[in-house]
Amino acid sequence: MECFLHGCDYNPDQWLGRPEILAQDIEYMKEAGINEVTLGIFSWACYEREDGVYTFDWMDKIMDSMYENGIHVILATPSAGKPPWLVKKYPEVMRVREDRVRLQYGDRENQCNSSEIFREKVTKMDELLAQRYGNHPALIMWHVSNELYGVCHCKKCQQNFRLWLQHKYKTIDNLNIQYNGAFWSHIYNDWSELESPSTIGEQSLHALALDYQRFYSDLSIDLVNVEKEAIKKYCKDIPVTTNMHNLNCGINYSELAKVLDVTCWDSYPKWHCGRNEESDWEPAVDESFHYDFCRSLKKKPFYLMESTPSNTNWSDACKLKRPGMHMLSSMQAVASGSDSVQYFQWRKSRGASEKFHGAVIGHSGTNDTRVFQDVCEVGAKLEEIKKIQGAMTYSKVAIIYDWDNLRALEEQRSLKNNGKDFEYIIFEYYEALLKNYVSVDIISQCDDFSSYELIVAPVLYLFKPDTKKRITSYIETGGNFVMSAYSGLVNENDLAYESFPPYDLHQVFGVCAEETDVLCGDEDNKITYGGRSYRATYFCDLLRNQGATVLAEFEQDFYRGKPAVTKQTYGSGTAYYVASRMQEDFNYQFLSDVIDTHGIRRVLNCNYIEDVMVKERKKDGKKYLFIMNFSTKQRSVMVNDKEHILHGYECSIVTLPE
Ligand SMILES: [Zn+2]
Structure with a gap:
């Protein structure tokens, strides 16, 4: 493709009895500069009304009609939404909840990913679609499933989990060691004794909870791969993707990205809902994080797969986009590395749960609307800037946002158990980097560090086997690394290291954390840095200095005088440690100093300009x-x-x- 995609989810299957509407849609699409539609995401019931009885004629006509009108197609596999007959005939395709109750038919994306019959039916459907449309001239991409989400706890999934555990731990004795099984008498004799976590069962083995999330993420990715293989059997050259949508959906996106040809993001920021009526900076930062994350997965342009041209229908307050916001938010995606602006949805449904979700064409059916005009303007803009399509983003700065680490932090019990702010702490550092106008990649702790001049690792509580070695070698060979409080406490199985944190990096950072205090409510400590006083909040590592240069000290409480911010040269690099969650102004100023000290390039050389x-x-x-x-x-x-x-x-x- 030599131009940006400007497209939308299109559900003509909801209008098959209304040919005049389908004809009108194409005219409107051309007027709005729509050059792509995503078809068939929830079309299983229209393709296969009864078990094994397939009808594709209606899709043939839509595909042909799109091609004749110069509109490309991303064709979805319909596995996210099941027809009622499937569940009536094979109830085992539905998920079992963590309290061991099997779901009844309804909603979407709630299948058991272990179900053999589900896999068989989906594979058959995907093969038929690939055989029929794999060479269709309108087809440019395959879209597997939709917004993967959640876990199942059925007996089949338990069996698969036990196999996954056996593969990982080899012997039950090794699992008992890694799970610290003697605690509360949790010594397992046989794999069959292991069950997934449940509110009516196991909740205390954090390593088990972490492993179940890892297992289910692997299982979901395996199902994506099964669908991909079914497609590739008949259609090798067309890229395969799925739409990522929520960092806490139960899928390790770093792993998912490995089986996808391109990455895509669904974006629904809460514009205009912040405390400051004049500023949308807050949702803009949030969305920027997700875009940078999605691009960083493959370090190449991604696709914005869904966004709303006006409002959503599921937020606490479903506000309309104010004039100008549709263009700005679309350009934000492009600025962050997207090669598309796509909408959910083209035309509003008449019934069911998304009937009032924003769309390019509303229930009135007219194109004489503000929203349609906004969409036309974005279409024209994408055409005007089409030479930028495919342009790359090169970052010398990265922040570590690691799925296993976040999952482990959510499970562990310590510090503050109500209101765990670990993810926000990472967002705060990211925002400070954005305000410093550096380009930022968002990486996992397993990614290659070597291309970065600065890596920021807030609350890196869990270290994977090589992490300590990789951080040491990165700094030793000239890298600059900022680590925050509460890092390097446990191994990949949430088993505490027999050491002060950060594990085995005391020489590198010149400090170790002997204890961690928690600050309640509005309570704070104070530090002075660069002649200014800043608030330290949430938690404070009580550091023992082993040779680091102290840049700031805590000024209150019994740990007054202990280091709060330190710096140590190690090899040809520099290791910084920030021992608390600092007020945001500090993050900005401190990172600004680090960026300047090490001559790291900004994309714009100036101080932060508000918003x-x-x-x-x-x-x-x-x-x-x-x-x-x-x-x-x-x-x-x-x-x-x-x-x-x-x-x-x-x-x-x-x-x-x-
Ligand atoms: Zn299951």
Whole structure:
């Protein structure tokens, strides 16, 4: 593709008895610059109304009609939504909840991923689709399932879990050691004694809970792979993807990305719902994190697979996008590395749970609407900037957001058990990097560190087997590394290291954490850094200094005078340690100093301009600077001595030589 995709989920199966509507849709799509539709995500019942009786004629016509009108197709496999007959005939395809109750028919994406009959039926469907449409000239991509989510606890899944455990631990004695089985008499004699965690059963073995999440993520990814293989059997050259949507959906996206040809994200920020009516900076940072995450999975452009052209229908408050926000939010995705802007959905359903979800065409059926006009403008803009399609993002800074680490932090009990803010602590550091106008990748602890000049690792509680060695070698060979409090406490099975944290890095960082205190409610400690006083909140590591340079000390409580921020040169790199959750201004100033000290390149050389986000993509010797104003107020930005005035909710794209 030599242009951006401007597309939408399209559900013509809801309008098959209304040919005049289908004809009208195509005319409207062409007017709005829609060059792609995603078809068939929930079409199982239309393809296979009865077991083994298939009908594809209706999709033949839609595919042909799209091609004739110059509209590309991403064709989905319909495995996320099941027809009622399937569950009536094979009730085992439905999930069993953690309290061991099997679900009845209903909703979507709630199948048992171990179910052999489900896998068999899905494989058959996918093979038929690939045989029929694999060579269709409209087809540009396959979309497996939809928004993978959740776990099953049925007997079949328990059996598979035990096999997964055997593969991992080899012997039951080894599992007992890693699970610290003597605690509360949890010594297993046989694999058959192991059951997945449950509110009516096991809740105390954190390693078991972590393993069940890992097992189910692997199982879900395996099912994606089964679907991919079924497609590739008949259609080798068309890329396969699925839409990622929520970092806490139960899937390890770093692993999922390995079986996908391209990565995609569904984006639904809560615009205009913040405390500050003049600023949408908060949701913009949140969305920026997800885009940077999705791009970093393959270190190449991704696709924005879903976004709403107006409102959602599932938020606490389903607000409309204010004038200008649709263009700005679409450009934010492109700025972050997306090669598409796609919508859920083209036309509003008349019934069921998404009937009031935003769409390009509403129930009135007219194109004479503000939303349609907004969509047309984005279509025209994507055409205007089409030379940027395929441009790359190169980051010298990375932040570690590691799925296993986050899952383990959620399970463990310590510090504050109500209101675990670990994920927010990572977001706060990310925001501080964004405000420093550096390009940021979001990586796991297993990713290659070597291309980065600075890596920030907030609350890296769990170390995988090589992590300690990789951090040491990264710093030794010239890397700069910032680690925060509560890092390096446990191994990959949540088994505490026999050491002060951070495990076996005391020499590298010049400090070790002897204890960790918790600050309740609004309670804080104070530090002075660079002549300014900052609040330390949430938790404080009580550090023993083993040779590091102290940049700031705690100023209150019984650990007054202990190091709060330290720096140590190790090999040809530098190791920084921040012993608390610091007030956000500190994160910005501290990282700014680290960036300047080590000469790390910013995409824009200036201090943070309130509500202004800047991203960069590069292609063919040119760099494209996306300067985005998430305020309703005007902002002024200087680029190479030239002033750019940005009105409220405006994105300006500046082309510069590389
Ligand atoms: Zn199951």
